[in-house]
Amino acid sequence: MSKQFMDKDFLLSNETAKVLFHEHAAKMPIIDYHCHINPQEIAEDRQYENIAQPWLQGDHYKWRAMRSNATDEKYVTGDASDREKFQKWAETLEKAIGNPLYHWTHLELQRYFDYYGSLNGKTAEEVWNLCNKKLAQKDMSVRGIIRRSNVKLICTTDDPVDDLRYHKQLAADKDWEVKVLPAWRPDKATNIEADGYVQYIKTLSEVSGVAINDFDSLCAALSKRLDFFDEMGCVASDHALAKAIYAPASKEDVDALMKKALAGEKLCECDADKYKTALLLFLCREYAKRGWVLQLHYAAVRNNNSRQFAKLGPDTGYDCIGSSLDAASLTAFLDALEKDGLLPKTILYSLNPQDNAMLGTVLGCFQGSEAAGKIQQGSAWWFNDTKNGMETQLKSFADLSLLGNFIGMLTDSRSYLSYTRHEYFRRILCNLIGTWVENGEFPADMDLLGKMVEDICFNNTNNFFGFDVKL
Numbered sequence: 001m002s003k004q005f006m007d008k009d010f011l012l013s014n015e016t017a018k019v020l021f022h023e024h025a026a027k028m029p030i031i032d033y034h035c036h037i038n039p040q041e042i043a044e045d046r047q048y049e050n051i052a053q054p055w056l057q058g059d060h061y062k063w064r065a066m067r068s069n070a071t072d073e074k075y076v077t078g079d080a081s082d083r084e085k086f087q088k089w090a091e092t093l094e095k096a097i098g099n100p101l102y103h104w105t106h107l108e109l110q111r112y113f114d115y116y117g118s119l120n121g122k123t124a125e126e127v128w129n130l131c132n133k134k135l136a137q138k139d140m141s142v143r144g145i146i147r148r149s150n151v152k153l154i155c156t157t158d159d160p161v162d163d164l165r166y167h168k169q170l171a172a173d174k175d176w177e178v179k180v181l182p183a184w185r186p187d188k189a190t191n192i193e194a195d196g197y198v199q200y201i202k203t204l205s206e207v208s209g210v211a212i213n214d215f216d217s218l219c220a221a222l223s224k225r226l227d228f229f230d231e232m233g234c235v236a237s238d239h240a241l242a243k244a245i246y247a248p249a250s251k252e253d254v255d256a257l258m259k260k261a262l263a264g265e266k267l268c269e270c271d272a273d274k275y276k277t278a279l280l281l282f283l284c285r286e287y288a289k290r291g292w293v294l295q296l297h298y299a300a301v302r303n304n305n306s307r308q309f310a311k312l313g314p315d316t317g318y319d320c321i322g323s324s325l326d327a328a329s330l331t332a333f334l335d336a337l338e339k340d341g342l343l344p345k346t347i348l349y350s351l352n353p354q355d356n357a358m359l360g361t362v363l364g365c366f367q368g369s370e371a372a373g374k375i376q377q378g379s380a381w382w383f384n385d386t387k388n389g390m391e392t393q394l395k396s397f398a399d400l401s402l403l404g405n406f407i408g409m410l411t412d413s414r415s416y417l418s419y420t421r422h423e424y425f426r427r428i429l430c431n432l433i434g435t436w437v438e439n440g441e442f443p444a445d446m447d448l449l450g451k452m453v454e455d456i457c458f459n460n461t462n463n464f465f466g467f468d469v470k471l
Helices: 015-023 039-043 052-056 060-068 082-093 100-113 124-135 142-148 165-171 197-208 215-231 251-262 269-290 306-312 327-339 353-365 387-400 416-438 446-465
Strands: 030-032 151-155 179-181 236-241 293-298 345-350 375-377
Touching: 015 416, 015 446, 030 416, 030 446, 039 142, 039 165, 052 060, 052 082, 052 416, 060 082, 060 100, 082 100, 082 124, 100 124, 100 142, 100 416, 142 151, 142 416, 165 179, 197 215, 197 251, 215 251, 215 269, 236 269, 251 269, 269 293, 269 327, 327 353, 345 353, 353 375, 353 387, 375 387, 387 416, 416 446
Parallel strands: 030 151, 151 179, 236 293, 293 345, 345 375
Antiparallel strands: none
16 A cells, blocks of 8 residues: 655654654754845745745756756746746646655645645646735745744855845844845856956955955955955855866966956966966965855856857756766865865865765865864755755765764755755655664664754754854
């Protein structure tokens, strides 16, 4: 006899897992230490008009699935009505067996809309009306959804030139109890080969008040912005890199490369790597001095469909997994920081799951007494935050490091309804640990196991970043 569809014990296949989830994981709040939500929507407490807005606007996960179902782009990112787009999404879900989007969608329907059926082409009208009626309620605004999700702290993703006006507004709002902190994402300053680099440096110069004409002045400008972000409560940085880079060069060489780029000359990949190495080393040393956490996201190949990129721009669903990382370059980079005692607490993510074991061994080379698990492998990310991808990452982490020190799940989303991804992760985590226990691979010490689960879900993150969020 088959189990009930996504019932209270969804993904929990043994009794130990059920206890660990229901009595420990489920009650823990959420710290969303990496996401792409817009702080303006929190500051203004946006109220959605219909379910297509939080679900389909900007969600390239769903867009990719819809395109795979031969959906015309009009119904994906085009000018079709929200109701028409929702219908096409519902029809796509019918084919999505085994895809985490199916689970995420129905977890969101259950937790936020009390709908326990299945969304498909036939039920789309019923679900559309039910969700829209719920979204009209005052407690289903953006702030209401965050509160309902038991979120205690959010780190957004912010450019160094951002004025952080909405973070200021939220910090001063006595009616808002959830911390919303900026996170530093300096990719536009790093990507010297990008078309917009020259204009970006001009903007950075204007915002910082530093005339940028060489590497020293660039560092001075970024230092001023680092100070500003630090004053605003920032404790996390994030970099998106296609590959591991370590190409040291003299200051004179880096200055010459910058001047070429600022004059409009295109740099070859090897010269761009020299600039990036110098800038990343400078920034990471600054993070260490400030006590910030460094996040390095590797191995995404972006904007592969040039025709669609020209029409729709970046982050529209045309990215893929890149090649495995070069461990020699990665470790040489980390070692250059470690030599000076300026390797910050670091989280390493690779989009390529073949890197799991390599990253697990890199961690052990650079751990320190400053923090339990000072160097972390990040949670299964993007194309890997599937059931299989999460299990694979967790098993690899446990094989090669200390799973009890893991800082757990992040949302990495643009949608406020995506907090159920934490529940998805927690169910998978508890089921894996429960399976090991019931196989006799670890003692059935429920006090120890319960604490371990609570730590991975919340406490480790809180301590690692130094957030000091109270339960």
